[in-house]
Amino acid sequence: MVKAYLRFEHDKAVGVVTSRECNVAFDETGRFALTGAVESVGIWNLRQGVQEKALVLANSTDRVSRLCMQAGGLRCAAGYLDGTVRIWDLKAHHVLQTFQGHRSAVTCFAFDKAGQLLASGSNDTDLVVWDLVNESGLARLKGHVDAVTAVTFWEAAASPVRLISASKDRLIRIWSLEMQICLQALAEHTEVYALALNEAQTRLAAGSSAKFLHFWSLDPEAKTSESGDLLLANFLGAVPRTEGQGHALTLQFAHVDHLEVLLCQGSGRTLEVFRVFSEQEVSKRKKRRERRAKAKLRKKGTEAGPAGAADVEAAEEQEDEDAEGSHAADEITPLQTHRCSAKALSMAWNPKTKTVLLGLTNNLLESVRITASEEGAGVLLTATPTLEFAGHRTGVRALAVAMDDSMFMSLSSESVKIWSASTGRCVRTLPSGYGLCGFFLAGNEHVLIGTKEGSLELYDIQIGELSESLEAHSGAVYGLALRPDQKGCASGSADRTLRFFDFEFTKGSQKSVKITEQAERSTELPDEILAVAYSANSKYVNVALLNHTVVVLFEDSLKFYLSLYGHRLPVMALDVSDDSQMIASGSAxxxxxxxxxxxxxxxxxxxxxxxxxxxxxxxxxxxYLATAGRDHMLKLWDCDSYELITSLQGHACEILAMALSQDAAFIVTAGNDKQIRMWKRTQEQLFLSEERAKELEDQFEQEVEREDLPGAATAPRPSRRTVESVRTTERLMEVLDEAKEAEEQLAAEGIDEAAIEVGQGARHPCARAIAYINTLNASNIYEVLLALPFAHALQLLKVILRFLEAVASLPGGEGAQARGKALSAAATLQTPCQAALIAAYVHHSELAATSSCRPILMRLKSQMQLLLQAEKDRIGLTMAGLSHLQSLMKRSGLPTEPQAAAPRAPKKAAKRRRAT
Structure with missing residues (x-):
């Protein structure tokens, strides 16, 4: 009989405000902040300090790497580490579109002003422009040789839309979307991390790893240099970041009252504000600079005497020539610098609230309000209080579940946090020492933790205070085990001592606990103690040591019983089964x-x-044994058959802590990514053979590679082959085979089905194949047909030809309605025609070499031209009718825009009744 297990699935993830690999974003109103919280997009209410919603797909483990808000604030583009791009609806909280075209993590985003185009850059060095209206890739731009770090649309007035991108290859490229080529490349000395365009689209700012910001003037009218190259951008100069720290990661032009400023967020703890001068101020600064330069030259000429007069005149002429052009120092100057509480990861600007949102490395969000000063020449930076969201500032080192499974505890270097197991919300935060281990005491009103300083700290959860602190060891307390009778514990430390303690519970209105040490029972072991565990029968105390061994002692006398040798590195964890028959040890x-x-x-x-x-x-x-390691994995094992049951993944960093509920209904894990994940046990049965097959499929998905034909390589499409596209191709092949067999059977029975019958179109084998073709969308149709073999591609062309001929043979007049029914029952023309063009493009060489395919292609061409032209005329006629109707409504004074709905009558009646 095949053994079945109950499956564990991911339930919820808490504790992460913003991930290190993702940026932060504002919504349009400035009330909500969007952050990447590992695999979800967190929507945070900044006023209340709580998470409103988490945007995440079911059973998804792909981590969010980039966020970008669309103009209007209704949609958000999210990029993931696997290269997927998803468009989220922030009101309905669901995915609108999914694009797969990158082979590695998405690193940058940019929407155009109309919100119809989305540009994305990735670590695979490619730029992809997505058409959100047609839900397909518009262009793939290749040219960078390193990761793309920034991208922005250049939409100057009365000029075509262009794209500007930056990369770690030290180049800034200006692209033409029409021709899909690079028009100009701007060389930098160091890696470029940020780009920004001013509102007038005339100035380009670039931030790099250097201590300077570089600026270019942009001219949409392309000029040609002496070497024949296009000059769309001219270098203006560099402005030093006098107080900046680290790389310039984010740049943003902004308006604060009547001032225009440039915001620069570095990888250190600084937010720099630069002032951008107006044209009048720039001309004044330029003249002032010229006067100072000439005065300096005259002073040098006077000191040098008559011999230096000629040199001074030549220098003045050169200075006049240089002063004709603009300089970045004349246009931009540093104003003020704000220092954050920790290193900054990303920055977002909201023009309505004039607020900068900063994502910090300590898992916090910090906001800074920028206002103009009273003098009008500077700005005031007002830092709002740090938003104390539920989450640790550093990695979680230990976890423990309460004895009634109602809550669990997490420990880190700065605090102890108590979480509700049902809702996942933090109910109590207790400042503490550097906690390394701990557990709940009987009654679930107190927790005891062991710290890195060597002390035992007892906290009262009800009042949220430290009840007692005991200096138990001279080294870090790595192991803390509750005695099976729940009236005492054992602690093991880096000072090589194993100590024992008793709990004294006092009854009354105010319940309290007192810790007393059993001084005579402490013992010293050969090396540092890393873990301690009692056996369930209270007979043994098991201790894991730094010298790779596990020592088993008698609990009553502390005499040596067993020494377990076998590990080659220190034993990090230890546990004993409930029947006291098996010990499990995990090692480095x-x-x-x-x-x-x-x-x-x-x-x-x-x-x-x-x-x-x-x-x-x-x-x-x-x-059954649960193990967690630094490979970010949680695994379940059957220790009777020594087989792996399942592997659960989702953490972004190593797992350092794990805890189980009393009935194993859920497992809690945490680690250096500050994320606390809960895994719940379901009633779904798991079979090992199916689990191994699923693991092979996941491995196949990771190893799948593109195999484009040479024709496709010259114009690569923005798409990516996935397991879903391969499965869709296999299903399409089955549908085509079924249609072919059904047609052969109809021919053998002598049934004439030359045309698709109206009303019975879905029953015809050709119509069923067309119906499945219409399930393909713009994002996967190219990859599906690219993997289709030539024999099936030829069958696909024949099916599409039969369908088009059947539609064209439908009668006009009264039959127009019948044709509409046939089209709605079977398919529309768009997807079949698109599939025919892609199949002919992919298998062009085979079709050209096969003489029998020429008549099929010619008939297909004529039918497609006739039907598409008729469809175009019909749409044009409909648009003309709508335009005429709109003009008639305007002449009659009728509104042409939708009006707000009037209040409902029943509500008014109800208010009237209540008032009486």
């Missing part, structure tokens, strides 16, 4: 070893993880 050597408690022999050594094993826990009442 990536292995998990299972030991017998009776004789100390090693039952099995499991190659559990690809990195160090940090946690091992037996599921209560079973021999």
């Amino acid at each position: 050597d990536k292995n998990v070893r299972l030991w017998s408690c009776q004789f100390g022999n090693c039952l099995k050594s499991l190659k559990a993880h690809s990195e160090s094993v940090m946690q091992v826990r037996f599921l209560p009442g079973t021999h």
Whole structure:
């Protein structure tokens, strides 16, 4: 009989405000902030300090790498580490469009002003322009040789839309979307990380790893240099970042009252504000600079005497020639610098509230309001209080679940946080020492933690205060185990001592706990203690040491019982099964070893993880083992058959902590990504054979590669081959085979089905194939047909030809309605015609070499031209009719725009009744 297990699935993720790899964004109103919280897009209410919604797909583990808001604030573009681009509706909270064209993480986004085009850059060095109206890729721009870091649309008046991109290859490129070529390349000395265009689209600012901001003047009318190159951008100069720290990661031109400023966010702790002068102010500054330069030259000439007069005159002439052009120093100057509480990751600007939102490395959001000063020549930076969202500032080192499974605890270097297990909200934050381990005491009103400083700290959850602190060790407390009778505990430390404590519970209106040490029972071991675990029968105390061994001691006498050898590196975690028959130890050597408690022999050594094993826990009442490691994976094992049950992934960094509920209904994991993930047990059964097959499919999806034909390589399309597209191709092949067999059967029976019958179109095999073709969308049709073999592609062309001929043979007049019914029942013309063109393009060489295909292509061409022209005329006639109707409504004084709906009568009646 095949053994079945219950499946664990991801339930919720809490604790992350903003991920390190993703930027932050504002909505249009400035009330909500959008952040990348690992695999979800978090929408945060800045006034209330709570998360309103998390935008995430079910069972998705792809992490968000980039966010960008569309003009109007109704849609958000999210890029992921696997190269996927998704457009989210912020009101309905669902995905509108999904694009797959990049092969690695999306690093930058830009919408055009109309919101119809989206440009995305990636680590795969490509730029892709997406058409949001047609839901397809418009162009793939190749030219950069390193990761693309910034992209923006250049939409100057009375000129075609162009694209400007920056990369780590030290180049800034200006692209033509019409010709899909690079018009001009601007060389930088260092890697470029940020770009910004002013509102007039005449100045380009670039931020790099250098301590300067570089500026160019933009002219949409292309000029030709002496070498024949186009000059769309002319270098103006560089402005030093006098107080800036690190790389310039984000640049933004903004208006603050009557001032125009440039915001620069560096990779350090600084937000720099530069003032952008108006044209009148620029001319005054230029004249002032010229006067100072000439005065300096005259002073030098006077000191040099008559011999230097000629040199002074030549220098003045050269100075006059240089002064004819603009200089960046005349247009921009530093104003003020704001220092953040931690290093900044990203920046977002909201023009309505005049507020800058900063995402910090310590998992916080910080906002700065910018206002003009009273003098009018400067700005005032007002930092609002740091938004204390639920989440740790540093990595989570330990977890513990309450004895009634109602809440769980997380420990980090700065605080202890208590979370609700049902809602995932933080209910209590307790400032503490550097917690490394801990647990709930009986009654779930107190928690005890061991700190890096060597002390034991007891906290009262009800009042949120430290009740008692005991200096128990001289080194860090790495292991803390609750005694099975829940009346005491054991602690192991880096000072090599194992100490024991008792709990004294006082009854009354104010329940309290007192900790007393069993001084006579402390013992010293050969090396540092990394983990401590009691056996369920209270007979043994198991201790993991830094010297790669596990020592088993008698609990009553603390005499030596067993020493478990076998690991090659320190043992990081330890646990004992509930029947006290098996010990599991996880080590930095990536292995998990299972030991017998009776004789100390090693039952099995499991190659559990690809990195160090940090946690091992037996599921209560079973021999199922949960392990977590630095490879970001949580795994479940059957320790009776020594088989892997399942692997769960979702963490962005190594997992350092793990805890289980009392009935194993859920598992909680956390790590250096500051994320706390909950995995719940479902009633769905899991079979090992199906799980291994699923793992092979996932591996195939990761290893799948593009195999474009040489013809497609010259004009690569913005798409990417996935397992879904391969499966769709296989299903299309099955549909075409079924249609061919059905037609052969009809021919054998002597049934004449030369045309598609109106009203029974869906029953015809050709119509069923067309109906499936219409399920293909613009984002995957190219990849689906690219993988289609030539024989099936030829069959596809024949099916489309039969369909078009059947539609063309429908009668006119009264039959126009019948034709509409046939089209609605079977398909529309757009997708079949698009499929025919792509299939002919992909298999052009085979079709040209096959003489029997020429008549099919000629008939297909004539039918497509006739039907598409008729469809074009019909649409044009409809638009003309709508325009005429709109003009008639305007002449009659009728509104042509939708009006707001009037209040409903029942509501008014209800108010009237209540008033009486």
